[in-house]
Amino acid sequence: MTEKLRNEKALPPKAVVDAELAPITAMxxxxxxxxxxxxxxxxxxxxxxxxxxxxxxxxxxxxxxxxxxxxxxxxxxxxxxxxxxxxxxxxxxxxxxxxxxxxxxxxxxxxxxxxxxxxxxxxxxxxxxxxxRNQRLLEQLGPQDLELLLGHIDRLTLTAAEMLAAERELG
Missing domain, CATH: 1.10.10.10 (Winged helix-like DNA-binding domain superfamily/Winged helix DNA-binding domain)
Known part of the structure; x- marks a missing residue:
């Protein structure tokens, strides 16, 4: 999203965005x-x-x-x-x-x-x-948001690895 869009246009509520997206793209x-x-x-x-x-x-x-x-x-x-x-x-x-x-x-x-x-x-x-590139991304988050995000990423990564292992077992 460009800076212009971010500043000029308020983002619609999450529910509206999700409803407008195809179901898979909202996931x-x-x-x-x-x-x-x-x-x-x-x-x-x-x-x-x-x-x-x-x-x-x-x-x-x-x-x-x-x-x-x-x-x-x-x-x-x-x-x-x-x-x-x-x-x-x-x-x-x-x-x-x-x-x-x-x-x-x-x-x-x-x-x-x-x-x-x-x-x-x-x-x-x-x-x-x-x-x-990493520094540019980090500038978008405060320290607490970053810590929270990294914790979520770690949990999701672990879950995704478990899901992959389960799929491999199924053949």
Whole structure:
């Protein structure tokens, strides 16, 4: 919502807004997904502008972070994709000298990946951008509202994880 809309137009009561929305879009989960998608899309545009990374590449660089080398399989798990899905992005990051690949000294069948110095520069730009975006969001809430919101998010996250586990059990 723009500042102009926020200042010039009083928001209608919640019940009126909910009644005007399609039932699914009035649900809390739908509203949270809209918020998450807006934040994700804005972040991806920003990181593309700052680092030139695609969304998959950004996810890989962010996941590798300032950590010790990790296996490609573990990295795929961390970003929620399979090894085949990330292989092209990893090859591009290696070609751009942002990621280094090496055989695992304990198991030559396993490939380890880590960020190079240039990759760390890209990672640090991502972190700085994330901190700026986070600060802008935090400015919208007072300390008590923030504490309350974070508590609610934690509870909802736990419930969502339980719901996911239950769905997985059902097949």
């Amino acid at each position: 809390m989960s739908s509203r949270l997904m809209v918020l998450a998608n807006l934040l994700r899309r804005g972040a991806l545009l920003r990181y593309k502008r700052l680092t030139g990374l695609s969304s998959v590449e950004f996810g890989l660089v962010a996941s590798l972070g300032r950590r010790p080398p990790m296996s490609v399989v573990r990295l795929a798990e961390a970003v929620g994709m399979d090894k085949g899905q990330i292989s092209r992005a990893l090859a591009e990051l290696v070609a751009r000298k942002l990621v280094a690949k090496a055989a695992n000294p304990r198991d030559n069948r396993e490939t380890l990946v880590s960020l190079t110095k240039a990759g760390l520069v890209a990672h640090d730009a991502i972190v700085a951008g994330a901190q700026e």
